[in-house]
Amino acid sequence: MRVLRSVGREWRRVSAEPDVWRRALPVDPDLGSLPTPAQITPARFGRVVRVSPFGPTAPTAAPSPLAPAGTAEGGPPAPDAEPRPVDRPRAVYRLRRLLLGPALASTALARERMRKLVALPVLSADALSSVAYGPEAMLAVLVLAGTAGLGYSIPIAATIVFLMLAIGVSYRQTIRAYPRGGGSYIVASDNLGLFPGLAAAAGLMTDYILTVAVSISAGVAAITSAVPSLASSNVLIGVLAILVLLACNLRGIRQAGAIFAAPTYAFVIAMLALIVAGLVDAAGRDFHTVPHPPLNATEGLGILLVMRAFASGATAMTGIEAISNAVPAFKPVEWRNARTTLSWMVGLLVVLFAGIIALVHFSGILPRSQETVLSQLAHLSFGSGPMYVFTQAATAAVLLLAANTAFNDFPRVLSLLARDDHAPRLFARMGDRLAFSNGIILLSVAAGLVYVAFDGRTASLIPLYAVGVFLAFTLSQAGMVVHWWRLRDRHWRKSLLFNATGSLLSAIVLITAGITKFTEGAWVALVAVALFLVVTTRIRRHYDTVAAALRLQRHAIELPHHTITPRAVVPPKGVEGVDGSPASRELRDPRAFDETERARGAEEAEEVPEEIRHLSLVPIQTLDRAGMRALAYAASLQQPVLVIHVSTGAAEAERFRDQWLLWGDHLPLQELVSPYRAVIAPLVNYIEALHHQRPDLTLTVILPEIVVSQRRYSALHSRTAPRLRRALRPLRKVVVTTVPFHV
């Protein structure tokens, strides 16, 4: 701030008439009746106005993202209401509007508050749907050890239930501490620091990608179990489902609402019916287990196998953190409602998980590759009638909804990272449908690739899953432990204990999963997390470097003999060596020091208008209208001009010189001869030489460029201007100006 003001003073001092530009301004200040900031009223609808000064004034887009399905075709000309994206071909733009609907103004962003009965299904779809693959994944491991292995299903399931309760209680503490939403990234970076925060984010990101892949694959399995003829095209169905989710989310689908509650309730009802029917059935047999077909043990029953089964079964807990992220979406008192909903969710999760494990135990069903365990159970209890179809449809629907949850959360976390300069900034930008479009596309591509790479098989994807989830759990709850230790409010001891237990248990699952499933695929997740950490840190470092370079500095040029003004440069954290410290600099040879300082002075002079010394260079090949226009433009700037002509041979040089003299030789001309017929390289070499000889000059290269209206003709013209522009980009103090000539 202080620097900005001093830079401003500098401008006033050096520019003799600061108002020369203002007075000479030839433009009607009310051009196109654009609103000045004063005219903008901060009302909900009035805050934004159309910018395009042509065309009719249209109303701003409807505030509800679900409403405008019809307006794109029928209603008022909403598509015109937005600024035309000029850098896209027209057809692409139309298709985009047709698929995604009209652009939405920033004010259209509505924040919805959910009742508990709506919040429960919406936020717990991810967690509850996990019982569709968690128990099966656990049994699929145990079955490798034969009948003896299956005997362990009850104790392992009991452990997982205990884990669910413990982590549920742990997240109740998070809700109380972070009533404005406590995602793992926020909690971990708040309390543990930058790196654990990034690690939690890495865990979350892989988790979301795999949530999409696993949910879609389990959902497709629910469908193919019911309709086995579709089994061969399961990958295709999954990819289509991802594309549908992509399109809906790019359109900016609402996250909450009655239709999003339906699948979860339907799934819960179906599961409860299944469990009740199965238990009644088992009660009829006096709870004797049905003997399953003879099993050959392919692996010995050891502690490793049991732990693998535990880690697989623990995937049934994924999504348990969703409510703690979304506290502000509840009606007041937010945190109290959120806690109640969390308790309900954990309760339902435990009931469904335990019930399914018990049913499998009593019915003697085994995991099979062609049909899911849930489908087998439903067949057993409901036959193949409408109730079976309902169960399968509800399962597929809730899994699709769970995948959709990841489509909401992944871009949000990524946008937080981008806001903190840990991810490319384009992920922090909202698209014209008020969705983080770039994050949504990234998630779709990543999930699609993972899904296709693993052939859409749930069993192959599960080993990758647990690592990311439990990494985020562990760090989030460890962060809460630190939080309570620092805060020490009324109930801090109890909360700290709960969170410590949750963190410890999560860490145990994380280590178990990481070790026992390393070769099965967990290494992929670990590599992804490590890569994520490296990339995000480097991105942050780059942004810090750029920010340091862009920071305004006081000008040294006003002082005689290049005396150094103390600089207000505070190197940002984590960035070393961007600017050598003044102390170390003063130890060097004073002459060299002076050199450096002079170069720096010349560099800084570019930021004060009166200190810029111009030389315009006009590379020209022929004296046609395009070239003449560039020459006239250069001359009209009333700065020194040098025209450069590159000829590939003596004959061409002579012809050009004749034309030049005929025209009158109004400007200084430099002729270059290119022995290798290249045009770009000699020009760049010459400009580079000029720059080295006179580093104080700002060179403006004025290029004539022929612009053809139809893109297909552009291949017919030598693209000298763009190529030269690209070649000149690395040169300092070389400004490139393109004078277009439209054909």
Added chain:
Amino acid sequence: MRVLRSVGREWRRVSAEPDVWRRALPVDPDLGSLPTPAQITPARFGRVVRVSPFGPTAPTAAPSPLAPAGTAEGGPPAPDAEPRPVDRPRAVYRLRRLLLGPALASTALARERMRKLVALPVLSADALSSVAYGPEAMLAVLVLAGTAGLGYSIPIAATIVFLMLAIGVSYRQTIRAYPRGGGSYIVASDNLGLFPGLAAAAGLMTDYILTVAVSISAGVAAITSAVPSLASSNVLIGVLAILVLLACNLRGIRQAGAIFAAPTYAFVIAMLALIVAGLVDAAGRDFHTVPHPPLNATEGLGILLVMRAFASGATAMTGIEAISNAVPAFKPVEWRNARTTLSWMVGLLVVLFAGIIALVHFSGILPRSQETVLSQLAHLSFGSGPMYVFTQAATAAVLLLAANTAFNDFPRVLSLLARDDHAPRLFARMGDRLAFSNGIILLSVAAGLVYVAFDGRTASLIPLYAVGVFLAFTLSQAGMVVHWWRLRDRHWRKSLLFNATGSLLSAIVLITAGITKFTEGAWVALVAVALFLVVTTRIRRHYDTVAAALRLQRHAIELPHHTITPRAVVPPKGVEGVDGSPASRELRDPRAFDETERARGAEEAEEVPEEIRHLSLVPIQTLDRAGMRALAYAASLQQPVLVIHVSTGAAEAERFRDQWLLWGDHLPLQELVSPYRAVIAPLVNYIEALHHQRPDLTLTVILPEIVVSQRRYSALHSRTAPRLRRALRPLRKVVVTTVPFHV
């Protein structure tokens, strides 16, 4: 010329001090000791000099393209001697130099003269190698009609031999008439006009593409006949061969020389030996034919089949025109030596063709898909010994050489077309190895695609072949008929008769091939020719439009009340409606007329410096160093400036306004609010509005652009500057200036 001078006078009149730029020029005129045109001596080596003023002065590259194989690694630092192609990454550039050798100066272009004994093999490789597939293609059709069909082989062959002689005699006339080289394109466009010339070129181009594809496929067949285990990877071998030809020709391989004579002579020797051995063998059997295995006729023997066989066999004549194109490459007296060589070539062609047909007839050999007819004949006569291997190797080598001929001719014809504005101009440019690199690459890609699309099977490619060749033959010789009719020198009647016969016979073959093989693949060639005609005409029309637009015009602005000066616009041939004729314009409403004229005046004013009224626009997002530099640059031009800031919300707008006031509000600021969060579109809309309101202003949009040194970081920055530049390209009188800020 007159216009140029008048434009020059205009400049002198309107610019008060024409020497203001010259006097103010701050640059050392002898910068980097660049040569002025006066210093350039027109000696062979001295005509070109290095342009790069840095680095040691290295000798110009060796004049012989064959020599520098070693210099790229060992010798003097030749790669430094050329200007560094700055717009390519360094690694790509190094690889390029390693593969292709150092750049060659224009003076290195040496024109070789050939003795007849060298010219014969070099120029007839294409024609003579045709006997490796022509006879086989003919027999492959006849065999469909069984034994009865094969009986027609002798009469058809006799017809083809007659054709060879007739067309050979016809081309002797062309050599006499065009001692400077008479390619089909030149002869046809000289005598028949533009469109027949283009049609001949179209025929030639498809011919060259197919010469490569067919020669490579026949060459690979010669190899796989000898080594059947390679048969399965024939496509791969062919593609590799095309890549080798591509690399050699990009390097700028010599066309003539002893090593190019060897394969043809070896092939001729092998064939003559084969024919003699076969005839001796047949003589031992008193010229009784060996009965071939029983044959089932799969097609009836009709006139259509015979004509198809004839058209296939006629492919043995391809390449017969090569000598007439290359007359200047002979030693003096060029045309006489060329004619002698042509006679020799036709003689050899007839002997080889007739001999092979006779051998097949006597030996009872049938075409087979696994082994070529030549290979079967060689096996029969020579067994599998060294003589057999020699025959096959010579056949493969001569076919490769024939393909190489196309690599020389295709880019040359294309460069002629480009010179006449019928093809993109980049095909007329010589690369840094003095080869028409772009044409060579186009040929490789086209031939490679055709080759792969037809699975490298000669039999499938043959039907496409004849159409292009005989189209060029017909048009070229029809052109000669017109030539003689116009010239009427001493022997004109005889020459006209010969050429008329040749043209007629070629036309018959063309029609035969076009009809009988239409469904087999000739339609592809016909479509290609038609497409070629459409594309070349449109390219020419586009270039004409551009040229008309670029032509200098007298300025109308000097006269009061926009009186019209007579324009020196002569619309080029073939272009209508580019500029409405003055007569029709004067009939219109005078007011509308005045309007048009005023707009035209404003347009033309851009070509005289004093008439340009400037307004600089600086779109700026943040007041950092990059933005400040752009502001300083804009202010230093001493022209009216307007700064534009686009904010996506009220909060951002306020924050920017605070900073702006803190800085001192030195320049006029226009704030825009973008309701849809887009930055580019509101800016472009605003600039468009400004342009419509004040069409007399030349708007200079000055963009700050952050340039990162490593390309992988560029994704981290919003590419606003390039996107805005692209969006502003279609706007007239909008000049875009990029002020770089290097991080």
